[in-house]
Amino acid sequence: MTGGTSTTAAGLAEELAAGAVTSVEVTQRHLDRIAEVDDRLHSFLHVDAEGALEQAAASDARRANGEALSPLDGIPIAVKDVLATKGLPTTCGSRILEGWVPPYDATVVARLREAGLPILGKTNMDEFAMGSSTEHSAYGPTRNPWDLDRIPGGSGGGSAAAVAAYEAPLAIGTDTGGSIRQPAAVTGSVGVKPTYGGVSRYGLVSLANSLDQAGPVTRTVLDAALLHTVIGGHDPRDSTSIDAPLPDLVGATQRGAEGDLSGVRIGVVKELGGEGYQDGVLARFQESVDLMVAAGAELVEVSCPHFVHALATYYLILPAEASSNLARFDAMRYGLRVTPEGDPSAEDVMRATREAGFGDEVKRRIILGTYALSSGYYDAYYGKAQKVRTLITRDFQQAFEHADVLLSPTAPTTAFKLGEKVDDPLAMYLNDLATIPANLSGVPGISVPSGLADEDGLPAGVQILAPAMADDRVYLVGAALEAILLDKWGGPLLDQARGLDELDHRTGTTA
Amino acid sequence: MPDSPAPGPSISRDELAHLATLARIDLSDAELDHLAPQLSVILESVASISGVADDDIPPTSHALPLTNVFRADVVVPGLTVEEALSGAPEQEEQRFKVPRILGDEQ
Numbered sequence: 001m002t003g004g005t006s007t008t009a010a011g012l013a014e015e016l017a018a019g020a021v022t023s024v025e026v027t028q029r030h031l032d033r034i035a036e037v038d039d040r041l042h043s044f045l046h047v048d049a050e051g052a053l054e055q056a057a058a059s060d061a062r063r064a065n066g067e068a069l070s071p072l073d074g075i076p077i078a079v080k081d082v083l084a085t086k087g088l089p090t091t092c093g094s095r096i097l098e099g100w101v102p103p104y105d106a107t108v109v110a111r112l113r114e115a116g117l118p119i120l121g122k123t124n125m126d127e128f129a130m131g132s133s134t135e136h137s138a139y140g141p142t143r144n145p146w147d148l149d150r151i152p153g154g155s156g157g158g159s160a161a162a163v164a165a166y167e168a169p170l171a172i173g174t175d176t177g178g179s180i181r182q183p184a185a186v187t188g189s190v191g192v193k194p195t196y197g198g199v200s201r202y203g204l205v206s207l208a209n210s211l212d213q214a215g216p217v218t219r220t221v222l223d224a225a226l227l228h229t230v231i232g233g234h235d236p237r238d239s240t241s242i243d244a245p246l247p248d249l250v251g252a253t254q255r256g257a258e259g260d261l262s263g264v265r266i267g268v269v270k271e272l273g274g275e276g277y278q279d280g281v282l283a284r285f286q287e288s289v290d291l292m293v294a295a296g297a298e299l300v301e302v303s304c305p306h307f308v309h310a311l312a313t314y315y316l317i318l319p320a321e322a323s324s325n326l327a328r329f330d331a332m333r334y335g336l337r338v339t340p341e342g343d344p345s346a347e348d349v350m351r352a353t354r355e356a357g358f359g360d361e362v363k364r365r366i367i368l369g370t371y372a373l374s375s376g377y378y379d380a381y382y383g384k385a386q387k388v389r390t391l392i393t394r395d396f397q398q399a400f401e402h403a404d405v406l407l408s409p410t411a412p413t414t415a416f417k418l419g420e421k422v423d424d425p426l427a428m429y430l431n432d433l434a435t436i437p438a439n440l441s442g443v444p445g446i447s448v449p450s451g452l453a454d455e456d457g458l459p460a461g462v463q464i465l466a467p468a469m470a471d472d473r474v475y476l477v478g479a480a481l482e483a484i485l486l487d488k489w490g491g492p493l494l495d496q497a498r499g500l501d502e503l504d505h506r507t508g509t510t511a
Numbered sequence: 512m513p514d515s516p517a518p519g520p521s522i523s524r525d526e527l528a529h530l531a532t533l534a535r536i537d538l539s540d541a542e543l544d545h546l547a548p549q550l551s552v553i554l555e556s557v558a559s560i561s562g563v564a565d566d567d568i569p570p571t572s573h574a575l576p577l578t579n580v581f582r583a584d585v586v587v588p589g590l591t592v593e594e595a596l597s598g599a600p601e602q603e604e605q606r607f608k609v610p611r612i613l614g615d616e617q
Contacts, residue, residue, distance in 0.1 A: 103594035196574035210573050239580040240573070312557040323534060330535070332609050334598030339610070346610045347535065355537035360546070363536055368550060370534040371522065380561065386570030388563050393571060425549055426556055442574025468575055 005033045005166040009223040012169060013071045016063065023063070023074030027056035027118050030076050034120065034167045042142050043152075043162040045081050046089050047121035052076055055118035062116065072226055073116030078168040080159050081122040082129055083214065084203040085109050088119070092205050093127040093137040093155075096329050096336045096357030106203020107235045108172060108214050115230045120168055123158030127359045128326065129179055129207045131155050132431035135422045136361045143418070144187060146458055146499045150415040153183030153431075159217040160187040164494060170227050171217040176207050177314055178411070178435025180215050181447040185410035185461025188449045188493045190478070192216050192224045193435075195468045196442030197242040199228075200235030208321035209240075211314075211439040219494060221448060221479040222257070225249040228471070247472035256479030259487070262296035264477060267403025271307040272434045278413040280453020281460040285409045288450045288462045291484045292477075300403050304395035309388050310437045315429060316372050316385035317440070323369025326362070329354065364425060393441040400467045405477050408434045410447040410461035438465050446474040448482050449493045459493060520558035521551040 003012065003021030015021045031049050038044055059074035068074075079085060082092050084102035086109075091097045105113065112119065126136035134142040134157030142157040144150040145165040152161040159171035160183030173180035175193035184191030192215045199214045206212060216227035228249050235241045268289060273282060293299050331337040331353035338352040358366070372381040399406055412433055421427040438445045447461040462481060466473035486492065494500075522530070527547045531538045538546065592605050601608035 100598050103590050103597050236582050240575075240577065242575070306563070309560050309563050312560045315553065315557045316560070327535075331600060333607055335600075337600035344610055346612050349610045350535045351532075351537040354535055355539075358536065360542075363531075363538070363542070364546060364550060364553070366534050366536065367522075367527065367530045367546070368553060370530050371550075371554070374530075374533070381557070383570060384560055384564060385557075386572060387568040388560050389571040390568050391564055425553055429553075440571075440574070 003029060005029050005169075007169070008220050009072060009075050009169045009218065009226060010220065012075050013226070016074050017068070023056035023059040023118065024053060026074065027052050027076045027120070030120060030168055037165060038167060040143065040148060041145065041161055041165055041167070042140060043123055043158045043165065043167055044078070044121045045091060045093070045124050045139055045158070048088055048119060051088070052118040052120050059116045059118065068116065070115035070230060072170075072230055074118070075169055076118045076120045077112060078120050078123050078159060078162045078171040079109060079112070080156050080171070080173050081125055082174055082205050083109055083172060084205070085119065085122065088122060090122065090205070091139070092129070093125040093139060094357065094359070094362070095138045096353070098336065100334055102203075104203065107200035107237060108231045109203065111231050117170070117230070123156070123162055123171060125158055126155035127362050128205070128322070129155040129174060129176055130322070130361045130365055132178070132182055132428055133418075133421065134158060135418060136359055138359055141418055144415045144499065146188065146415065146497045148499050150417055150458070151186070153186040153411070153415065155179040156183050156217065160184055160189050160191065163217055163219050164189045164497065165500060169219070170223060172214060172231070173217040174204060174212055174214045175439065176211045177318065177439050178432040180217060181435050181445060181461070181463060182411045182431055184217065184447040186415040186459065188459035188497060190218050190221055190224050190446065190448055192228060192446045192474065193438060193444060194228060194232060195242065195444045195471055197240050198246065198444070198471060199232050200238040200241050202235055202237040206325040208318040209325060210321060211318065213439070219492065221446070221475060221482045222250070222253050224446070225253040225475050242469070244469070247470070249472055249475050252472035252476040253479040256476035257483045259295055259480050259483040261292055261477070261480050264297045264405070265300055265403045266292055266297045266477070267300045267302040267399055267406045269307065269399070269406050269408050270301055270303045271305065272408035276412050276430065276433065277409055278453060278455070280455045281409045281411070281413060283454060284450040284452070284460045285462055288481055288485070289407060291488070292481060295480060295484055302399040302403055302406065304392070304399055304437070306388060306391040306395050307437050310392055310440060311429060311433055313385045313388045313392065313440060314432075314436045315368070316381050317389065319365040319369030320372045320382050321369070323366045323373065326366055329357065361425070389440050392437055396437070396441045396443060396467070404466070405473055406465040408463050410434060410463040414453050414456055414458035414460055434463060441468070443468050444471040444474050446478040448478045449485070451485065451489070451493065452496065457498070520554045522547055522554060
């Protein structure tokens with residue numbers, strides 16, 4: 001069937017261009033799929049059926065006049081609930097923003113609209129993107145389409161689950177320490193964290209503004225490149241936005257998909273593997289490396305000695321920035337206001353509102369950040385962390401002298417059970433061990449599925465990192481690995497997802 | 512807060528209560544009991560970086576080197592008053608209405 005929910009965005013683009021299917025049909029099928037499965041998955045916090053169908057009808061009208069706005073015009077998309085959407089609720093997974101409807105669009109959202117993509121709704125996330133499981137969402141967790149008792153990763157578990165369960169062909173995520181890449185790994189999907197500044201942060205509710213970056217969440221590398229091309233590029237409304245053209249991401253992907261890695265130097269990071277990593281994850285990683293070498297890549301082992309300090313560095317810098325960024329939730333201009341009895345002052349109202357409106361993890365990080373920035377502790381903690389950040393960036397620079405891309409497992413384990421780590425912050429933080437260095441140094445990274453871990457049959461991912469501004473390299477190498485593995489598996493990894501069989505018999509599976 | 516960094520990386524219940532006040536978050540007794548040990552564990556872990564970098568290493572505040580960014584001073588449409596106030600918990604005469612700022616003793 002054409003226009004089915006398992007068709008890739010690139011496939012849908014061809015079918016729409018050929019007139020084989022309409023955007024209204026494609027959008028309706030995804031809305032039907034959401035209606036059918038989302039009460040069990042909970043990928044979405046808000047679904048805008050009416051708006052999406054209106055936008056789809058407008059897209060069909062444009063296409064009929066030969067005025068398609070972009071190759072993705074008419075292809076529906078899900079947006080993480082941390083990006084402001086005019087007229088659509090934006091909660092960041094928090095009670096403190098329950099019912100808030102922004103009066104403006106984030107630049108990423110504005111670009112989606114300008115390119116003609118109907119917006120299906122807003123996806124679930126850990127509150128203010130703090131977490132690796134979506135269990136810190138104030139509205140309840142999202143479930144993993146591979147096994148409904150397991151986490152879909154986080155913070156962008158909703159976006160990853162939505163594409164992995166065929167509720168949306170495309171989604172937007174944000175990645176501060178791995179929130180696009182780790183959910184991709186544990187759901188068998190693809191996620192890209194662009195170079196810091198490559199995608200505008202205007203209208204992205206800040207968690208840690210020197211680390212946050214929005215990017216594509218998809219089922220294939222080509223779909224990610226197409227989406228990245230729509231949302232990326234300079235934005236005068238974000239002073240940290242890179243004022244340079246995006247590399248040719250789609251072209252790099254197409255070259256990579258030929259599966260030839262001759263002349264590409266791949267560096268395996270010694271410090272990102274071994275202890276703390278699950279056997280099956282390491283086995284799939286080694287297999288991917290071997291396949292890449294067989295495809296012509298030159299293997300080099302690189303050492304990044306300061307990466308072992310990345311997690312600690314991150315958990316000083318992030319809370320410090322978060323405690324400052326989240327000060328804006330003061331109960332005065334938008335969001336929740338809790339007014340205690342008597343004649344409370346603004347400060348009393350603020351304290352009561354933030355107590356009621358923030359969850360445990362948000363409170364932990366704000367307080368940790370307040371501590372790290374306190375007089376007397378600033379130099380010992382925040383100042384030291386900033387120096388280590390420099391050392392981590394120098395490690396990257398040295399490594400990239402020997403290798404074109406760096407490789408590691410994306411996450412140390414496959415998806416764990418819901419509830420397993422929710423009240424053990426340190427255990428939860430370890431999920432981002434391999435993804436955090438890229439955020440600290442601003443370099444781009446992709447996670448592509450590497451296969452299933454032998455011990456539990458759950459998906460794992462390979463992370464490919466490139467130097468800042470060389471996003472095209474992660475697409476080239478990611479597409480090559482994807483092509484090689486698809487060939488080996490005889491089809492997409494998601495075809496093997498057993499939780500989806502539980503959900504139903506998959507509407508519109510065959511193209 | 513003490514003037515010099517305390518070597519023992521832990522947060523006591525009293526210290527937590529003080530930090531919560533600085534962060535403008537009321538915490539219940541149960542939350543203080545629950546969060547204080549968790550924060551101490553996290554702090555103990557992150558304190559491991561204290562000896563990693565020599566003093567002469569410059570700090571990085573930002574992923575990529577940044578200089579001041581300027582743009583032309585062009586007028587573009589902004590939010591209307593109604594839009595700007597659309598999320599306000601309370602409003603009056605086209606303004607945000609807020610609780611009293613000063614306490615009785617002030």
